[in-house]
Amino acid sequence: MSAATSEPTIVYGPKVNLDGVPNKYAGTPVVPWTPPEPGIDNLGINSIDTFAVPGVGEYTVAFDGWVRVVRSEPTDSEWAGAEVYTNLIEMKMVGHSEELGTITVTLNPTCLSAGQIRTPFDPYAGEGPSAKACRMAVGCIFDVPKMGMKLFNKEPIILTIDDVRSIPPAGAPGKGQIYRMLPLSDMAHPEREPVAYLTSLRFNMGGYLDKESM
Template sequence: MASSEKTTVFGRPVPTDGVPNLYSGTPVVKWATPEAGIDNLGIHSWDTFAIPGVGEFDVEFDGYVRVVRSEPTESEWAGAEVYTNLIEMKMTGESEELGTITVTLNPTCLSAGQIRNPFDPYAGEGPSAKACRMAVGCLFDMPKLGKTLFNKEPVILTIDDVRSIPPAGAPGKGQIYRMLPLHDMQNPDGEPVGYLTSLRFNMGGYLAPERFA
């Protein structure tokens, strides 16, 4: 689905035509602004779900993401900003109560973000770290519930202290205020059937092409 066909847009579209895929072996250089690319990266996360009438569950996930990056706005690190779109994601986690949960992108959403300089009036000399944020629309397939859940409000993934693009190996967190409502895909206008209450993640390094076959 092209970005122009998305019904929910969480940020600026980034073109993918002609943008090279980058896999394991691609160098990650601190304080450098690489050309546009599609980063094929591992990701690991720890999520907490609250399901009314069922319980609260901590689930550990592992998987991959594919992120397209724009050309940097400047060639020098100090002033450069980069726009990103999450174009593919697949993560799986095991829960005795909820079964094998699979998390993928909601195809109706444009999940988008930015890597930029945070406002810091006390920044000193030399290179300073950037901040990364991504607003994401997800599908949570929960077979033991017999439901696929989705978020109407974006999951905001953030990484601070970004010293390389992509921020491979960096820890991040989901900015969630107490609970993020999750709705049933079969009854999208109904009341939430679950909540995401906590999310931490670690952005992994480049993966081999075989992982995405």
């Protein structure tokens, strides 16, 4: 398990420093309404994705796996004013479909998958702490051996989690912000027309994992 070392050519947001940032595994406390110190969160994740293959059909696949997310120093020590920048540095998810076979999803190393956790503007917010929102733009590779292809998204997949009351938002449901369909291209022929589309994505960010489970 190691983060990619080559510099990405596509950057979706600020790069978060990895030097000296500790890994966080099972047993790490998560305190609501409290901005934590920088860390690399090793978390479980599962998702339900729907793919449309032109001329073939639409297929819904359940995925399960893990992610590693590095967090920046919070911009404020108090929850209300704190923003945290994040980079997705590793991911592995595996799903099975009778029609598409086994699909493995990993990060596209040519992309810096980046995001932030911040309090959304709310003119009607009352007293007390306000929940934050998490957003991350992600570049993925979908390895589909049954199709004989590795697919990738040229447009970022935007993963969002609302009502964030702790960092990381372990156990929180999220969704991919996809308008109708997001094109997936064949890595062997990126200049050609898309060969499939991602039409829906819903995920659940799990809790901290043991080092041995990743």
